[in-house]
Amino acid sequence: MMKEVVITKPYEYEIREVPIPELEDDYQVLIKMKAAGVCGSDYHIYHGANPNSTYPRIPGHENAGVVVKVGSKVTRVKEGDRVVVDLIITCGQCYQCKIGRENICENVKVRGSGVDGGFREYFTAPEDDVYVIPNSIDFKDAALIEPFAIGAHCTNRGKVVPGDIVFILGTGTIGSIILQTCKNKGCTVICCDIDDETLERAKAYGADYIINSRKENVVERVQEITNRKGVTIAFDSACFQGSLTSLFEPGLVRNAGRVVNLGFTTAPESISQAMLAQRELDLISSRMSCYQFEPVIEKFANNEFNLDGLVTTPIKFDEIDKVFHYMDNPDPKVKKMVILFD
Ligand SMILES: [Zn+2]
Ligand SMILES: [Zn+2]
Structure with a gap:
């Protein structure tokens, strides 16, 4: 039994x-x-x-x-x-x-x-x-390994490449995993949350910059960090109502940038056609993972993650x-x- x-x-x-x-x-x-x-x-x-x-x-x-x-x-x-x-x-x-x-x-x-x-x-x-x-x-x-497979999948969906400047909203488990996956791919990463403790943890996981959105103006800080250009890709791993919309704020993602959504909140967001078309942004969704267990196991075996x-x-x-x-x-x-x- x-x-x-x-x-x-x-x-x-x-x-x-x-x-x-x-x-x-x-x-x-x-x-x-x-x-x-x-x-x-x-x-x-x-x-x-x-x-x-x-x-x-x-x-x-x-x-x-x-x-x-x-x-x-x-x-x-x-x-x-x-x-x-x-x-x-x-x-x-x-x-x-x-x-x-x-x-x-x-x-x-x-x-x-x-x-x-x-x-x-x-x-x-x-x-x-x-x-x-x-x-x-x-x-x-x-x-x-499964949550890291999600990190591998959503960064593939977002076509993350070395040199990307990445913004990650949310430094919980999945945010921390996306952070480590992006660092593993050779990106600069900015992490944003309201919790100082997980933001500090994000630094230990390799975040280049951390922003506490309760204490700082997110867009201003991103503008400052990116020489007034904005990031090339943003991930929403906070996944509350409005979190996705917040990534479309002018100045956060630069023209031709990508925004990746992982959440399953059923309440509508407020993204206008202009918010997407003006900068020709790609809005990319990502669910679970596909063919990522084996590559993640290999990276675990090689101690590539903290x-x-x-x-x-x-x-x-x-x-x-x-x-x-x-x-x-x-x-x-x-x-x-x-x-x-x-
Ligand atoms: Zn899960
Ligand atoms: Zn099928």
């Missing part, structure tokens, strides 16, 4: 005792969970605010574990392999799948929101959805109630929880 955590409906969850799942076909593997990251979208699922989720649902899409059983036709992985699990399940047949945009497959299912995820001791997945990680990456950090302090709050699976407690009672010190299974 094993334990699983089920969100039965918004604001309600149960811990259930169920049999360990059997392999459903010859191409599946059984994974014993070791670490599961808790993401903003899990908060939204629990609070009924994730438009992509259905109930009842086992959340968890930042999953790392060990393969403990393999189907008879499995060739890519073996028992004992340490793995992370991709969150997207795709059809392989639609237009999007055929042009290499599987993350937005028209039949996409997402582990942890559209189908059950990793807040459970064991689950099965097709071998093609798992990626082996080396022993040098510990499981707590392995739970960050993971110190990204996981603020490790929580034992036995104490899962704490995860929901912090979702209901946000604590500014709890920025990123990771559930550890042993």
Whole structure:
């Protein structure tokens, strides 16, 4: 038997005792969970605010574990392999799948929101959805591979190149990851937030400039830093209503610049046609990731990122109630929880 955590409906969850799942076909593997990251979208699922989720649902899409059983036709992985699990399940047949945009497959299912995820001791997945990680990456950090895949994907979507001057709104987990990804690509990065503590953390992660928008005029500072030109690309990793609109303020992004959106806020923004056309800006959206797990694992293995302090709050699976407690009672010190299974 094993334990699983089920969100039965918004604001309600149960811990259930169920049999360990059997392999459903010859191409599946059984994974014993070791670490599961808790993401903003899990908060939204629990609070009924994730438009992509259905109930009842086992959340968890930042999953790392060990393969403990393999189907008879499995060739890519073996028992004992340490793995992370991709969150997207795709059809392989639609237009999007055929042009290499599987993350937005028209039949996409997402582990942890559209189908059950990793807040459970064991689950099965097709071998093609798992990626082996080396022993040098510990499981707590392995739970960050999925969010780093998001960083890799959104910077690819934004066509970030060395020499870009990047503005990042929000220095939470994803903002910090986009920052490190842009630094890894050779950019100058300006980070903006209202929280001095995460802005200081951003400096440790390589931010060239930090702006506290509560204390400073953002556009004036950006103008000063960029010799009155503006940045070449801006990312919205703050994702509140109005955050995207704020990136279109004159003086922030220069002509021919790009703005990348990651949020899922359903309230409308106030972006006029002129705000886009006057500077011929590209507005680029980015959702989850596509083909980024393997390159990110390689960068983790090469120690190319600073993971110190990204996981603020490790929580034992036995104490899962704490995860929901912090979702209901946000604590500014709890920025990123990771559930550890042993
Ligand atoms: Zn996530
Ligand atoms: Zn498809």
